[in-house]
Amino acid sequence: MNPAQLAPHDDAPGPLLTSGRDADVYALDEDRVLRRNRDGQSVLREAAIVRHVWAHGFPAPQVFRAEGADLEMERLHGPTLLQALAAEEVPLREGATMLAELLNRLHRLPVPQDDLLTVGNADDVVVHLDLHPANVVLTESHGPAVVDWSAARLGSAALDVATTALLLAEVAADEGGDYSHAAQVLLVAFLAAVDTDPLPALDEAVRLRTRDSHLVPGERELVPAAAALVTRYAHGAHS
Template identity: 60%
Template sequence: MPPADVIPEGGEAPPADVPGPLLTSGTSADVYALDDERVLRRYREGRDAAPEVALLRHVHAHGFPSPDVLDASGSDIVMTRLHGPTLLQALGAGEISLPDAAQVLADLHAGLHGVPAPESWKVAADHDWPSLSGGPVVVHLDLHPGNVILTESGPGVVDWANARTGTAELDVAITAVLIAEVVVDAGGDYSQAARVLLAAFLHASDVSPVPALEDAAGLRAVAPLLLPGERELVPQAAALVRAMVDVTAHP
């Protein structure tokens, strides 16, 4: 899902039946601007947002840079709005180097994986990946440059729809595979830049993705937004990550 907390310029006034300008739509949720300080994330088809709310409040209480939940009910979450370009936008504008962006991703992973899993937290019954058994820390499972907002006070992470408890290895592996999919897309315009970003991320990370690569590739292969052609890139992406870990001699 694209970054949830960035309002495009020139947005039109919303219809009367929605709470504010539509910022973005994902697989299962829409995000609206309520005002300059707040956004509303609303799940379609009545998905219970309670597990996501619990994790968001938990990581925010531990000092991790994420939106603060202001109110929540049913399938709605009202959160603080993070202002700034996404890390992806900053890369495209040449405002940050690929190695520095990779370090931002690695640092955010390290910070998040320092947050212990909340006691008695359980994933929603309708979660996209019910087969995962959880783990000792909080994981985002979609931590890529498009979900990092570069605010004046530092990077913040948005779009916690996939968040749950898990292992650091799986979270790092998911990010690595996401970047690698761009690398192996032969028709992609950003393949070479993504290769540099991936190599720098693997080098900067203190966690090896290799133990969780198979699980990460399996999760990506069933991602609902992937088209058949994109789905075919996932095994190649996982193989590339494994090969690049070997090249960088990751411990």
């Protein structure tokens, strides 16, 4: 990350830990962080989802306060799964199984009854829609825990799986990239371990991904090749 991104803001509530696509995360102390949406968007829907999954035992940070664009949460300590994979501290297939089991477990949770969350179909479940190795923190207290719930909502389990598969496949499709082969191994193992077939929702995942305004140059061009990889390997995993 560019060090300039970690420069403190004038109204920063504490040291800036990281800057994501939409938000900045500040350390309040050793036990709490504050995630602040830069565009001022309300965090209430995100907070409702995280509180629900946490209350049902899913490994996610505890929410302490949600107000306006600010979400105060438990601070999780540990490397991300991405860091552990890159350091070869976690084998690729183990990491893929970890991602699959997190999604399988998430999709088995009861649907929250909250006016902030809209149920579109009878089979809707809680979906994260941005689960990838950088959004899994390997903690001592929770084990693998999922962070960054800003895209979470109620929706199709197949779309959630297709989104994760597509994100992995984009790295695999980047021929000549440093992590292309590792991402391919991760993708194949993930599709073999996850309960839900992503193919019925792959077209929707592709549409959402190509419309993402946060893609960096070159990412959008990888989406068609990534979708082809997901189709190829999912056919074998769910045939």
